[in-house]
Amino acid sequence: MEREIELRLVARLKAGDSAAFEAIYEAYRPRLFGFLARLSRRRDVAEDLLEETWLRLVARASELTDDTRLGPWLFTVARNLFASWCRHRALDDDRISDLVVSWHRPGESPFEATARGETERRLEAALARLPSRDREILLLVGGEELTPAEAAVGLGLAPEAVRKRLQRARERLAREMHEEADEPREKAG
Amino acid sequence: MKLRVYDADPDRVERIRARCLARLEARRSGGRAGARHASGWRRRLEPALAVGLGALYLADANIRALAACADR
Numbered sequence: 121m122e123r124e125i126e127l128r129l130v131a132r133l134k135a136g137d138s139a140a141f142e143a144i145y146e147a148y149r150p151r152l153f154g155f156l157a158r159l160s161r162r163r164d165v166a167e168d169l170l171e172e173t174w175l176r177l178v179a180r181a182s183e184l185t186d187d188t189r190l191g192p193w194l195f196t197v198a199r200n201l202f203a204s205w206c207r208h209r210a211l212d213d214d215r216i217s218d219l220v221v222s223w224h225r226p227g228e229s230p231f232e233a234t235a236r237g238e239t240e241r242r243l244e245a246a247l248a249r250l251p252s253r254d255r256e257i258l259l260l261v262g263g264e265e266l267t268p269a270e271a272a273v274g275l276g277l278a279p280e281a282v283r284k285r286l287q288r289a290r291e292r293l294a295r296e297m298h299e300e301a302d303e304p305r306e307k308a309g
Numbered sequence: 310m311k312l313r314v315y316d317a318d319p320d321r322v323e324r325i326r327a328r329c330l331a332r333l334e335a336r337r338s339g340g341r342a343g344a345r346h347a348s349g350w351r352r353r354l355e356p357a358l359a360v361g362l363g364a365l366y367l368a369d370a371n372i373r374a375l376a377a378c379a380d381r
Contacts, residue, residue: 136333136334136336138330138334141329141330141333142330145326145329149316149317149322149325150315151314153315153316153317157315158312166317167317167321170317170321170325171325171328174325174329175329177329178329178333178336179332179336181336182336240311240312243310243312244312259312263310263312
């Protein structure tokens with residue numbers, strides 16, 4: 121979203137403009153849902169957290185500063201809600217990765233389903249196996265293209281710590297993807 | 310890292326939208342009512358404050374004048 125448009129939307133949302141809310145909702149909803157679904161690995165949880173994230177935006181709209189960056193604001197709230205949910209449910213990484221997510225795509229033909237990229241499948245599988253600390257930073261910086269400084273605010277870390285964590289997470293992801301690629305060959309051999 | 314974009318269930322998407330818009334509207338109308346409420350209070354409070362401050366100023370001036378007389 122262009123910065124100028126974003127600033128105007130923030131000003132209108134602060135004034136309670138419902139059209140501004142609609143525009144922000146359309147722009148960020150699928151990205152936020154994807155982020156939450158990949159973090160939680162559960163569609164129902166992702167939808168609940170998605171709803172709570174948007175309700176927070178509406179509740180705090182009047183308190184937003186004029187230069188608020190909507191993406192980082194929304195992803196920070198979503199990430200914090202997910203962290204609260206984990207604490208509440210006392211879920212650890214092992215239990216989360218055991219949960220099955222159903223990626224039902226309405227309107228997708230069998231051909232489209234088959235044609236889905238192999239790289240994408242491996243990436244999703246490798247992401248799902250990562251600890252949630254690594255997954256969240258990769259999703260924020262790699263997936264949602266937040267800068268390390270913006271992600272640092274959301275994660276409550278120093279930018280330098282975010283860069284280091286990001287570097288480690290990328291290495292782990294690469295390792296996971298190589299292992300995923302090697303497994304079928306080993307099975308075949 | 311290019312990831313596929315997924316979305317929530319369409320019914321849920323609409324429910325969230327409706328809930329948020331209702332809250333936004335409630336806040337907007339609540340804010341307007343609050344502003345009207347505040348301006349009503351201000352209308353009544355401002356003259357009372359002006360009279361009160363004026364009375365305090367006069368009392369202070371009287372006390373100073375009496376103190377000056379007593380000193381002489």
